[in-house]
Amino acid sequence: SLGAPSLGAPSLAAPSLGLTVRPRRNRQSEWARRLVRENTLSTNDLIWPLFVIEGSEARDVKSMPGVQRLPIEGIVTEARRARDLDIPAIALFPYTEPALRDPNGTEAVNADNLVCRTVRAIKAAVPDIGIVTDVALDPYTSHGHDGVMDGDTILNDETVALLVAQALTLAAAGADVIAPSDMMDGRVGAIRTALDESGYGHVQIMAYAAKYASAFYGPFRDAVGSNATLVGDKRTYQMDPANSDEAIREVALDLEEGADMVMIKPGLPYLDIIYRVKETFGVPTFAYQVSGEYAMIEGAARNGWIDGDKAMVESLVAFKRAGADGILTYFAPRVAAMLKAVK
Numbered sequence: 001s002l003g004a005p006s007l008g009a010p011s012l013a014a015p016s017l018g019l020t021v022r023p024r025r026n027r028q029s030e031w032a033r034r035l036v037r038e039n040t041l042s043t044n045d046l047i048w049p050l051f052v053i054e055g056s057e058a059r060d061v062k063s064m065p066g067v068q069r070l071p072i073e074g075i076v077t078e079a080r081r082a083r084d085l086d087i088p089a090i091a092l093f094p095y096t097e098p099a100l101r102d103p104n105g106t107e108a109v110n111a112d113n114l115v116c117r118t119v120r121a122i123k124a125a126v127p128d129i130g131i132v133t134d135v136a137l138d139p140y141t142s143h144g145h146d147g148v149m150d151g152d153t154i155l156n157d158e159t160v161a162l163l164v165a166q167a168l169t170l171a172a173a174g175a176d177v178i179a180p181s182d183m184m185d186g187r188v189g190a191i192r193t194a195l196d197e198s199g200y201g202h203v204q205i206m207a208y209a210a211k212y213a214s215a216f217y218g219p220f221r222d223a224v225g226s227n228a229t230l231v232g233d234k235r236t237y238q239m240d241p242a243n244s245d246e247a248i249r250e251v252a253l254d255l256e257e258g259a260d261m262v263m264i265k266p267g268l269p270y271l272d273i274i275y276r277v278k279e280t281f282g283v284p285t286f287a288y289q290v291s292g293e294y295a296m297i298e299g300a301a302r303n304g305w306i307d308g309d310k311a312m313v314e315s316l317v318a319f320k321r322a323g324a325d326g327i328l329t330y331f332a333p334r335v336a337a338m339l340k341a342v343k
């Protein structure tokens, strides 16, 4: 007949491969896998980003299933929960009422603004948790940019002056860590000098050092209400996703200017940057698993397309493998509860 001759049933007889080294030997039991595990995730690695809103009602963030904007009292409750879960720090992001937004982000330097009141409330109720506060004007500007504008141009040095004032306002409210997320040139040095001269020498700076102009911030911008108003994009100050050497240069500058910790953002698409930064500088290095990354995992999980818990843990341990000392993640309470349960 035509066609290939039949090979018959496959034989299960083992050929002699002559293998001395068999990597599978170390994977054959749970105890052995645990013994040879190179990286572990712990609650000490977590920073939990939280969205705060005026009023008394929690509001869902539609593009981040499971995440809500919470009023101050709700944030205080979550801060207590974070402490009880051994999460070292939380990061606060305000939703500013549209009426309070203007072209210069004036509300950012109001000592009684939403985020300052939240910081004071947390400090009073849960004094032993670290509070990270963002420095950037976008929650406060009517155009949604992180800085002030002249026509289409984001002004660098004028913006830095406002960011310094914002940082001092947050430090006065009791923030432990100032996290400039604006990507203006020279802002870390200017903020460090101002903090030191104003009696806030103890306040730490976690610089969003390599922050990319990313599509993965979309759900966050929904949460803080800057998506609807954003004019254009942020590519004149946030980095080009195609660049890697430039990230090293940005991190070097922020460290020279006095950053205590550096952050790479987004997370999973930039594991190579995390790895390079940790290898090059050996400083405390953080990853931000951003809103769009959360939405992808959680969205797929809620559709039954992936196992959400497994994908969450796998994504977080990947940051540790890449060299991150810690991770900002919306999964923080969920993974912390899991980690505590297995202790």
Ligand code: PBG
Pocket: 134, 136, 138, 146, 181, 182, 216, 217, 218, 219, 220, 221, 234, 289, 290, 291, 292
């Ligand atoms: C503000 C800021 C952003 C994020 C953190 N701080 C948005 C942006 O730069 O547009 C994004 C966080 C996230 O997506 O989870 N500058």
